[in-house]
Amino acid sequence: MPTILQLSDLHVEPRGRLAFGRCDSAGLLESIRPWLVQAAEKVDAVVVTGDIGCDGNEDAYRIVKDVFTGLSVPVRMIPGNHDRRAGMEAVLGDFIEGRLEAVPGRQDQLLDIEGARIVLLDTLQPGKHWGEVPDAVLDRLEVLLDEAAAQAKPAIVFTHHTPLHCGMGVMDEDFGNRKRFLSILAKHPSVRLATGHMHRAIVQSAGATLIATAPSVACPIAIDLTPKGGDEFRLETPGFALHHWKAEPEGVAAGWTTFFGLIPVQTSFAGPFRFKDVVNPTE
Numbered sequence: 001m002p003t004i005l006q007l008s009d010l011h012v013e014p015r016g017r018l019a020f021g022r023c024d025s026a027g028l029l030e031s032i033r034p035w036l037v038q039a040a041e042k043v044d045a046v047v048v049t050g051d052i053g054c055d056g057n058e059d060a061y062r063i064v065k066d067v068f069t070g071l072s073v074p075v076r077m078i079p080g081n082h083d084r085r086a087g088m089e090a091v092l093g094d095f096i097e098g099r100l101e102a103v104p105g106r107q108d109q110l111l112d113i114e115g116a117r118i119v120l121l122d123t124l125q126p127g128k129h130w131g132e133v134p135d136a137v138l139d140r141l142e143v144l145l146d147e148a149a150a151q152a153k154p155a156i157v158f159t160h161h162t163p164l165h166c167g168m169g170v171m172d173e174d175f176g177n178r179k180r181f182l183s184i185l186a187k188h189p190s191v192r193l194a195t196g197h198m199h200r201a202i203v204q205s206a207g208a209t210l211i212a213t214a215p216s217v218a219c220p221i222a223i224d225l226t227p228k229g230g231d232e233f234r235l236e237t238p239g240f241a242l243h244h245w246k247a248e249p250e251g252v253a254a255g256w257t258t259f260f261g262l263i264p265v266q267t268s269f270a271g272p273f274r275f276k277d278v279v280n281p282t283e
Contacts, residue, residue, distance in 0.1 A: 005047070008049040008195075010064065049159065052064055052088070124160070142184050164211060167225040171197075219234075
């Protein structure tokens, strides 16, 4: 049965620079390499769902490349609002394969592994904090999910941004083509949508569609369900999501199970701190 490891929101800065003035995200990522090597041996793919860097810095991406190179399974990465496609192409191109090519220049991807179809959607809008999936990409997504259903093949969709609000006001933003995206997923209730961006483990539903948001590797957001919530972070233990397709007893439909876990490295648990020097780069 297929199992996929998801990491998100690494926010890696070049060595000597702290993410948001507080977090040694480069050192944190390098410290999880031994765990990552072992974890990769127990899964079928590793997916990193955006905000890989803080501002598209290529030196930061080189640190990421060193940490993820040489794993025993395929690794795929998509951009978040803090990334730059050009920088990712230049440094992390080995982790951007199987492009959908629905819209030139984007990093939407397809990865078919034994027992599952993985669709990765690029939701980056340069210079903006919120995400979007263009109609041409949704046209392709619809075909890919219909094909998987016809073959009785499990499918999972990864994005950086989530199309739903969660109650933390600062993070509850627009999502371009939200209604159409969710309507396509609604036709396939067994498809799991796995996202990042929120820096917390969150499970939501849109009708029959379950949406699992992975916790961040760096800078977990302080949970604050007010209109100003979502603008502070703590230095907590980095997290991950694990998506596993499982068979069920006779008469019960098979489906995805998502586990959330912590990566065993030491942190200070300091905070909360305000996000500062936040840059959403333009191409």
